[in-house]
Amino acid sequence: MSQSPSPLLSILQNRFGFASFRETQESVCQAVTDGRDVLLVMPTGAGKSICYQVPGIARGGATLVISPLLALIEDQVGKLQKLGFRAERIHSGCQREDSRRVCRQYLSGELDFLFIAPERLGVPGFPEMLKRRPPTLIAIDEAHCISQWGHDFRPDYRLLGERLALLRPIPVVALTATATPIVQEDICKQLGLVDEKRMIQGFRRTNIGIHAVELPPSDRSEAILEILKKPERLPAIIYAPTRKKAEELKDALSATHAVGAYHAGMTPDAREKVQSRFLEGKLKVIVATVAFGMGIDKADIRTVVHAAIPGSVEGYYQEIGRAGRDGLPSQAILFHSYADLKTHEFFLEMNYPEIAHLRMIFKETKPSPSAPQAKDALRKKLGTLDLATFERALEQLWVHRGVLIDPDENISRGDPKWEKAYLSQRDQKQKQLQQISALIASSKCRMIGLISHFGDRKDTGTSCGICDICRPDPAGRRALSPAERDLAARILASLEGQNHQAAGRLFQSIALPGENIERSRFEKMIAVLERAKWIDSQLESFEKDDQKIQYRRLSLNPKQSKKSAQDLASLETHQSPVSAKAPKRKRQKKKPSVSADYETNSEMPRGFETLREWRLEQARRKGVPAFRILTDRALLAICESKPSSPDELSGISGMNRKSITEYGQEIIQILSSKL
Ligand code: ADP
Numbered sequence: 193m194s195q196s197p198s199p200l201l202s203i204l205q206n207r208f209g210f211a212s213f214r215e216t217q218e219s220v221c222q223a224v225t226d227g228r229d230v231l232l233v234m235p236t237g238a239g240k241s242i243c244y245q246v247p248g249i250a251r252g253g254a255t256l257v258i259s260p261l262l263a264l265i266e267d268q269v270g271k272l273q274k275l276g277f278r279a280e281r282i283h284s285g286c287q288r289e290d291s292r293r294v295c296r297q298y299l300s301g302e303l304d305f306l307f308i309a310p311e312r313l314g315v316p317g318f319p320e321m322l323k324r325r326p327p328t329l330i331a332i333d334e335a336h337c338i339s340q341w342g343h344d345f346r347p348d349y350r351l352l353g354e355r356l357a358l359l360r361p362i363p364v365v366a367l368t369a370t371a372t373p374i375v376q377e378d379i380c381k382q383l384g385l386v387d388e389k390r391m392i393q394g395f396r397r398t399n400i401g402i403h404a405v406e407l408p409p410s411d412r413s414e415a416i417l418e419i420l421k422k423p424e425r426l427p428a429i430i431y432a433p434t435r436k437k438a439e440e441l442k443d444a445l446s447a448t449h450a451v452g453a454y455h456a457g458m459t460p461d462a463r464e465k466v467q468s469r470f471l472e473g474k475l476k477v478i479v480a481t482v483a484f485g486m487g488i489d490k491a492d493i494r495t496v497v498h499a500a501i502p503g504s505v506e507g508y509y510q511e512i513g514r515a516g517r518d519g520l521p522s523q524a525i526l527f528h529s530y531a532d533l534k535t536h537e538f539f540l541e542m543n544y545p546e547i548a549h550l551r552m553i554f555k556e557t558k559p560s561p562s563a564p565q566a567k568d569a570l571r572k573k574l575g576t577l578d579l580a581t582f583e584r585a586l587e588q589l590w591v592h593r594g595v596l597i598d599p600d601e602n603i604s605r606g607d608p609k610w611e612k613a614y615l616s617q618r619d620q621k622q623k624q625l626q627q628i629s630a631l632i633a634s635s636k637c638r639m640i641g642l643i644s645h646f647g648d649r650k651d652t653g654t655s656c657g658i659c660d661i662c663r664p665d666p667a668g669r670r671a672l673s674p675a676e677r678d679l680a681a682r683i684l685a686s687l688e689g690q691n692h693q694a695a696g697r698l699f700q701s702i703a704l705p706g707e708n709i710e711r712s713r714f715e716k717m718i719a720v721l722e723r724a725k726w727i728d729s730q731l732e733s734f735e736k737d738d739q740k741i742q743y744r745r746l747s748l749n750p751k752q753s754k755k756s757a758q759d760l761a762s763l764e765t766h767q768s769p770v771s772a773k774a775p776k777r778k779r780q781k782k783k784p785s786v787s788a789d790y791e792t793n794s795e796m797p798r799g800f801e802t803l804r805e806w807r808l809e810q811a812r813r814k815g816v817p818a819f820r821i822l823t824d825r826a827l828l829a830i831c832e833s834k835p836s837s838p839d840e841l842s843g844i845s846g847m848n849r850k851s852i853t854e855y856g857q858e859i860i861q862i863l864s865s866k867l
Pocket residue numbers: 210211212213214217234235236237238239240241242
């Protein structure tokens with residue numbers, strides 16, 4: 193007679209229909225069933241859900257599951273119901289009648305699983321309702337959202353620890369795919385886990401070969417075309433840094449491939465359609481921004497390309513992790529150059545304005561007994577700040593609780609301790625950039641680099657054998673050719689003559705009469721010099737015809753001495769694994785400006801005031817500051833571009849999928865009746 197399976201294994205087999213636990217699932221299930229607090233960090237697709245579902249059934253009673261996305265909740269509830277479990281959910285998308293029914297079922301002990309979004313716990317009376325018949329287990333999915341150090345911080349998660357306190361000491365299992373050691377610490381602290389067992393494992397992917405390729409941005413679409421020429425590299429996901437780039441790449445690929453774009457500027461319908469066509473295999477390539485991917489279950493993705501450096505290592509791992517779920521050989525190709533980092537830095541500075549600007553605003557606010565000030569009045573007092581900086585600084589102040597803003601946008605002073613929170617978040621963003629650039633610059637196995645980033649100490653630590661470091665291109669690194677050395681020397685000499693030149697101007701001035709230097713050759717040499725830290729570049733911008741023009745300024749590194757011919761001979765470049773031909777240059781169509789910067793006293797475009805009134809109504813109804821509905825910048829851009837359908841709103845910065853769905857129709861109506 194064979195030995196009967198353990199109780200947990202028989203639940204897995206009889207109730208969930210799986211033959212066996214995956215490695216590590218069983219020990220996690222045991223710890224959770226025993227009532228330990230547990231932090232579980234395993235990559236997406238590893239099978240974390242089982243780790244709260246099996247223990248939930250084993251412990252009996254109801255398991256409360258907290259999950260950030262309604263779509264994820266619906267998906268999980270559907271799957272559990274299909275398996276015959278009594279699973280239900282309560283969230284803002286449910287009918288009131290349904291929610292009442294679910295509460296009754298919960299209270300009479302008729303549920304195995306109750307799913308909620310985190311904000312539900314903030315609804316007065318809801319935690320008390322739960323307390324009347326406490327759950328036997330609390331599972332917190334996507335737990336990294338609780339940490340502002342995580343890459344997907346959600347304010348609704350922030351108060352979770354506090355709100356759950358009422359239900360403790362019911363055991364808590366927190367699950368996530370992306371927590372670094374700092375985030376792990378933060379999750380445990382904020383949730384108030386007690387003597388928790390931390391299980392961090394399974395980050396090694398043995399079938400993904402990671403290749404980092406240094407290439408100027410202008411050459412990348414050509415290189416991507418080259419990569420996708422091989423049919424065995426399809427299906428593929430191309431991650432693009434911006435919506436605009438995603439559209440451009442899609443256009444570039446559409447002559448040769450069944451390709452779709454996916455980004456937050458598209459309507460939900462359009463996105464849904466592209467996604468399902470990709471999942472069904474009708475599209476072979478999807479060009480997407482980071483908006484794409486959560487919950488995507490497609491096993492045969494062969495290639496993930498990053499058309500530019502992503503914003504964090506966590507995000508990067510998550511994205512390449514979508515390749516090769518079927519276990520077959522797959523590739524992750526990451527294009528990078530110094531220019532990418534400069535772009536990231538530029539946006540970071542823009543989104544996190546200097547603290548001096550925040551301080552200026554804070555100083556002008558008045559503490560609570562005095563009446564709040566209107567936003568426009570406050571702005572007038574700060575005449576030197578341009579509108580964009582003012583709005584961003586104000587928004588950051590509000591996020592960090594330095595000011596209180598009512599729906600009418602009257603502003604009063606908030607918590608004077610905002611500075612610390614703001615600075616540490618800004619630092620954190622900077623650190624994420626340093627980490628990804630360190631990963632790229634590293635000469636260690638790429639997979640080991642990723643695994644150690646997550647603190648997976650159970651890993652074997654062996655090199656992957658398939659990345660660009662473990663198996664460098666046969667050509668590998670090489671010294672510069674004489675022509676390249678000559679070009680490098682001319683760039684240096686030109687900067688010695690005149691330091692801090694714009695890259696474009698330097699390029700134009702460097703060719704000898706009759707000589708034709710390809711821009712890509714020039715850019716490659718700039719990259720080589722920057723990597724050697726001989727020169728430095730700064731991304732700057734100016735306004736022209738209402739457009740923000742970005743350019744790079746090149747300077748000699750002041751810490752370096754003058755370079756000799758011998759120094760030049762020591763410089764190295766490397767052969768790129770994808771042969772890139774010189775790109776065809778197309779003039780870009782000029783888009784209407786969306787960064788227009790009106791002064792408060794100048795004349796406003798038609799429709800602006802009407803939109804502001806409409807926005808105020810929305811804000812009052814929702815009880816949030818008006819800029820959380822839409823910023824002044826976005827309203828101005830809307831008035832400028834005069835859209836005639838909700839679709840056309842998608843190109844406007846400050847409009848995202850959610851705001852288009854929610855307000856698009858109304859905005860179009862207002863514009864068409866008032867203009
Ligand atoms: P995660 O939450 O870690 O991203 P999921 O819990 O959604 O992963 O599981 C990913 C996939 O793995 C699902 O399709 C699930 O059915 C499957 N799976 C999980 N555990 C097992 C198992 N023990 N045997 C077979 N398939 C499993």
